[in-house]
Amino acid sequence: MAVLRSREIVPTGTPPKPQKTRNDNKLEPPTPAQTKESSPSSHQDPIPISTGSAPGRVPVLGVAPRRSRRLASKLVEPPAEGPSRDSVQDGGRQRRKGGSREDAAYSAEEKAKEEIEEVKTDSGSEEPRFWSSDLEEAKGKRKLGVVDGYLPSLECSEDGEGGIGVLSLRSGKRVSKRGNDGIEGGRQVGEFGKIGEDKGKAILDSEEASGEFRIPKISKGKRKISDSGEEEVIADENGDNRKRKGKGLLVEDDGLVSNSNLDVEIRLETEVENNSGDNVVSNEGQVRNEFMERFRDIARRNAYRFAHFDGEEEDNEPHSEVDDEPDIEDWPGPFSTALKIIRDREKKNQQPGNSSSREKKPADVVWFPKSNQDCKWSKNVVPSLQELSLRCLANNADKLVSLDYFPDCLKHRLSQLLCDSRRMNAHVFKLLLQGSPTEVCVKDCSWLTEEEFTKCFQNFDPSNLMVLQLGFCGRCLPDFLLCSTLACAENSLPVLTTLSVRGACRLSDIGLKSLVSSAPALRSLNLTECSLLTSSSIDTLANSLGLILRELYLDQCLSIDVMLTLPALKKLEQLEVLSLAGIATVCDKFIREFISIRGHNMKELILADCVNLTDSSLKIIAEKCPGLRAVDLSNLRKLTDSSLGYLANCCRAIQRLILSRDLFSDKSIAAFLETSGECLEELSLNSVRKVGCHTALSIARRLRVLRSLNLSFCRGLTDNALGFIVDSCLSLRVLKIFGCTQVTSVFVNGHSNPDVKIIGLPMCPVLEDFKEPSV
Amino acid sequence: MRKEDTVKLISAEGFEFVVHKDAAMVSQTIRNMLTSPGSFAETQHGEVTFPEISTTILEKICKYFYWNLEFASGKETEFHIEPELTLELMMAANYLHT
Numbered sequence: 001m002a003v004l005r006s007r008e009i010v011p012t013g014t015p016p017k018p019q020k021t022r023n024d025n026k027l028e029p030p031t032p033a034q035t036k037e038s039s040p041s042s043h044q045d046p047i048p049i050s051t052g053s054a055p056g057r058v059p060v061l062g063v064a065p066r067r068s069r070r071l072a073s074k075l076v077e078p079p080a081e082g083p084s085r086d087s088v089q090d091g092g093r094q095r096r097k098g099g100s101r102e103d104a105a106y107s108a109e110e111k112a113k114e115e116i117e118e119v120k121t122d123s124g125s126e127e128p129r130f131w132s133s134d135l136e137e138a139k140g141k142r143k144l145g146v147v148d149g150y151l152p153s154l155e156c157s158e159d160g161e162g163g164i165g166v167l168s169l170r171s172g173k174r175v176s177k178r179g180n181d182g183i184e185g186g187r188q189v190g191e192f193g194k195i196g197e198d199k200g201k202a203i204l205d206s207e208e209a210s211g212e213f214r215i216p217k218i219s220k221g222k223r224k225i226s227d228s229g230e231e232e233v234i235a236d237e238n239g240d241n242r243k244r245k246g247k248g249l250l251v252e253d254d255g256l257v258s259n260s261n262l263d264v265e266i267r268l269e270t271e272v273e274n275n276s277g278d279n280v281v282s283n284e285g286q287v288r289n290e291f292m293e294r295f296r297d298i299a300r301r302n303a304y305r306f307a308h309f310d311g312e313e314e315d316n317e318p319h320s321e322v323d324d325e326p327d328i329e330d331w332p333g334p335f336s337t338a339l340k341i342i343r344d345r346e347k348k349n350q351q352p353g354n355s356s357s358r359e360k361k362p363a364d365v366v367w368f369p370k371s372n373q374d375c376k377w378s379k380n381v382v383p384s385l386q387e388l389s390l391r392c393l394a395n396n397a398d399k400l401v402s403l404d405y406f407p408d409c410l411k412h413r414l415s416q417l418l419c420d421s422r423r424m425n426a427h428v429f430k431l432l433l434q435g436s437p438t439e440v441c442v443k444d445c446s447w448l449t450e451e452e453f454t455k456c457f458q459n460f461d462p463s464n465l466m467v468l469q470l471g472f473c474g475r476c477l478p479d480f481l482l483c484s485t486l487a488c489a490e491n492s493l494p495v496l497t498t499l500s501v502r503g504a505c506r507l508s509d510i511g512l513k514s515l516v517s518s519a520p521a522l523r524s525l526n527l528t529e530c531s532l533l534t535s536s537s538i539d540t541l542a543n544s545l546g547l548i549l550r551e552l553y554l555d556q557c558l559s560i561d562v563m564l565t566l567p568a569l570k571k572l573e574q575l576e577v578l579s580l581a582g583i584a585t586v587c588d589k590f591i592r593e594f595i596s597i598r599g600h601n602m603k604e605l606i607l608a609d610c611v612n613l614t615d616s617s618l619k620i621i622a623e624k625c626p627g628l629r630a631v632d633l634s635n636l637r638k639l640t641d642s643s644l645g646y647l648a649n650c651c652r653a654i655q656r657l658i659l660s661r662d663l664f665s666d667k668s669i670a671a672f673l674e675t676s677g678e679c680l681e682e683l684s685l686n687s688v689r690k691v692g693c694h695t696a697l698s699i700a701r702r703l704r705v706l707r708s709l710n711l712s713f714c715r716g717l718t719d720n721a722l723g724f725i726v727d728s729c730l731s732l733r734v735l736k737i738f739g740c741t742q743v744t745s746v747f748v749n750g751h752s753n754p755d756v757k758i759i760g761l762p763m764c765p766v767l768e769d770f771k772e773p774s775v
Numbered sequence: 776m777r778k779e780d781t782v783k784l785i786s787a788e789g790f791e792f793v794v795h796k797d798a799a800m801v802s803q804t805i806r807n808m809l810t811s812p813g814s815f816a817e818t819q820h821g822e823v824t825f826p827e828i829s830t831t832i833l834e835k836i837c838k839y840f841y842w843n844l845e846f847a848s849g850k851e852t853e854f855h856i857e858p859e860l861t862l863e864l865m866m867a868a869n870y871l872h873t
Contacts, residue, residue: 382846385839385868388854389861396858410865 052292230579304690335648338671342694346667365693365700367724369750378680386410394418403431408439419444419471426452433460439467446503449477457485462493469526472503479511487511489517494519500526500553509537516544524551533557535564542568550576555606558583562590570597579606583631586610591617599624608634608658617642620648630656634684637661641668648675655679660686670694675700684710686736696721707731712738712760719747726751736760783822786833791822798840799823803872828867835864836871841864843873 199725339632377509390410393400394417403411411432418424424447432440433456448456453476468486470477486493496519496605501507507515507530516522522545527533538560541549549572554560562569562585569575575598580586591613595602602625613636628651633639641664647654648671657680659669669691673680680703685691691714699706706729716739722743726732737743738760748761759766779834782799784792800806805823825833835856842854 382843385836385871386865388839389856389865389868392856392858393861393865396861399858400862405866407869410869772824 024129174312194471246392333649335645336676338674342667365721365724367720370752398702412441436461436464441469443471445473467498469500474505478506487514492518502528504530508532512537526553527553538565538568542571546571552578577604587612588617595624604630606632608632613619614638615642622646634659634660644668644672648672652676656682658684664668666690666694668694670698673698682708686710687713692716700725710736722747723751785824786830790830801840801843
């Protein structure tokens with residue numbers, strides 16, 4: 001793929017040869033005084049037709065004062081690609097007639113725009129020639145990449161989206177330089193146009209001819225258009241080219257191609273002649289405006305698809321992505337192989353469909369909903385008798401006298417039902433504590449007061465207690481109460497292995513110390529949202545439980561500075577599960593030091609909302625944690641696709657993966673799933689905007705044991721994609737699609753998987769399906 | 776109902792409830808008993824005894840079986856449970872895996 005570096009404006013005259021001449025032409029940097037009209041350059045492609053395009057047009061483009069393309073485009077309202085193109089050409093022509101430099105510039109710009117459009121349109125088959133020939137006339141030599149392809153397409157079909165797209169893409173980011181409007185713009189456009197060029201040389205002649213016929217009144221729009229458009233283009237182009245050579249093409253691509261066409265690498269640079277600019281110029285102002293708007297829209301819509309796999313996040317710093325990208329590419333690992341395969345597959349899909357795909361069609365999944373859509377499975381599974389009786393029990397909980405001989409799981413379920421409906425009270429609580437229970441799980445103790453707490457625990461026999469969960473117990477569990485009831489003596493909870501005091505906001509370091517000393521066998525400790533705890537409590541933990549503690553949840557413990565806890569955490573020799581969600585002090589350094597020592601044992605890492613983490617942390621995690629089974633990387637917006645690469649290459653046994661709100665790209669996620677997704681049982685891609693059909697294909701093909709899938713707010717997935725996933729993942733039981741407004745009944749009624757529960761459709765109840773994560 | 780389509784469920788007190796096979800199959804436990812290729816005596820006689828389940832509870836269970844079949848075929852109604860039966864019903868349902 002040719003990389004546009006410097007381009008020279010191709011002098012008008014001979015039709016430019018898009019493919020070959022790209023490199024020959026040296027583009028002049030878009031400086032204001034640049035554009036020089038020169039004689040038709042030899043670089044022009046020998047476009048067959050060019051009915052009068054090259055010859056006919058008198059390159060009027062000279063150095064035109066730079067104008068903001070944006071402004072120019074505002075003026076123009078290109079109604080359609082074709083007409084706009086024509087108008088552009090016409091404008092160019094008119095320009096020529098006018099002979100003023102500005103005019104030339106404008107026309108070149110218009111032409112460029114047209115070219116862009118052309119490129120974008122599927123009918124990339126149009127030959128670039130048209131464009132290039134026009135451009136020839138433009139002053140100076142310009143290498144138009146894709147442009148050539150544009151022009152024709154402008155005429156023929158649809159959209160001028162491409163062109164505008166390019167421009168608009170850049171516009172957001174770069175300020176277009178004021179340069180030779182027409183020429184530079186044309187040149188830029190040309191580059192884009194190149195993409196379309198490959199498709200073949202359209203008959204420029206015809207295009208041109210047609211273009212010529214329509215001659216919108218360009219005059220007023222011209223200036224402005226060229227200003228804005230050109231500048232945008234120029235700046236973008238040049239900026240891109242200059243900044244990243246290697247990526248220049250891609251960048252251009254982003255803007256340009258609306259469809260598959262663009263995916264094709266920019267092969268050639270066509271020279272953009274100033275001539276074409278001239279011709280272009282003569283568009284009507286409105287045509288151009290409209291043109292530009294459409295281009296912009298299209299670019300906006302399609303730009304991200306052409307971003308590199310490591311993503312051009314608009315919001316994020318792109319520099320890191322740039323750096324990482326080559327890393328991933330160079331790796332010989334399975335991830336990069338998979339990524340390559342996916343890219344090739346996409347290219348293959350897109351190649352044939354050049355002319356047709358304007359929208360991103362290429363990647364849609366093929367899936368046929370079942371024909372007999374009348375038979376709907378009952379949307380609700382029949383409630384079991386256990387469930388029904390439990391509900392009845394919960395409704396009549398006050399009349400309960402005893403819960404003896406109740407299996408623990410039923411007790412938990414009952415307590416959960418009661419807590420959910422806020423009917424839990426001291427009466428039931430006491431029943432739960434009766435006897436010598438082994439497990440007491442109350443997920444919401446916010447109703448419990450201190451007095452009630454004391455009363456309930458008065459006659460409590462903790463000798464068999466193994467699991468204790470007192471969720472949201474902040475109100476009822478200050479330090480002194482804890483010390484007087486549960487932690488009254490050393491070793492008072494001898495067999496307690498799992499303790500969860502989530503939300504114990506009055507628990508301080510001292511309280512925790514006494515708690516820990518009374519529970520020497522503790523293996524799992526959940527201290528979520530215990531906001532008074534500091535790093536010294538972690539020291540306590542390390543000292544008394546260093547050898548046995550396996551799970552530690554410190555979500556949202558905002559007073560803990562993790563760097564200070566580092567020595568203590570390193571002492572927890574058996575630690576397998578660590579959750580540090582929401583703690584902002586978690587940084588790369590912490591991860592590096594902790595994981596280097598403790599990584600080999602780690603099975604679950606929850607790092608949601610630790611927003612300072614970057615790819616280097618993931619690199620360390622992947623390298624040092626081979627046994628990683630569950631990882632939560634929600635909202636880590638600094639992560640790029642490289643992280644997925646690291647994980648994919650090293651951690652192949654992941655069962656739970658949460659990537660909510662991350663910024664990974666479609667292809668990278670697909671590549672990850674292909675390489676390391678076999679064991680996945682739970683996958684969340686909530687709000688990962690870029691998820692599309694590649695991911696869908698990978699999910700359907702690879703994730704055989706997937707049970708729970710969250711694709712909420714993934715608006716890039718179509719009915720077909722979802723249907724394919726659901727019909728292929730036979731183990732799937734829960735599919736969450738909140739916010740997927742694009743889903744229609746085609747999918748909902750057309751899928752053939754009777755076991756899947758689809759949650760999140762509009763107007764469907766959700767609370768019954770709401771399951772809180774367990775202790 | 777033909778004999779081949781029915782199953783007899785016998786409660787602790789000796790009451791016999793004759794139900795359709797499909798209805799009984801709602802319970803995973805009974806389904807396994809009746810369809811397993813093994814040597815459950817129940818398979819041969821088509822009778823299952825529940826010495827721990829009282830008559831009232833077993834009667835309610837049979838009613839649930841039929842309610843379940845109707846629910847699955849589209850007729851979604853409410854299955855009312857008397858509160859005093861709830862505890863034992865839940866234990867029985869747990870045992871029957873229904």
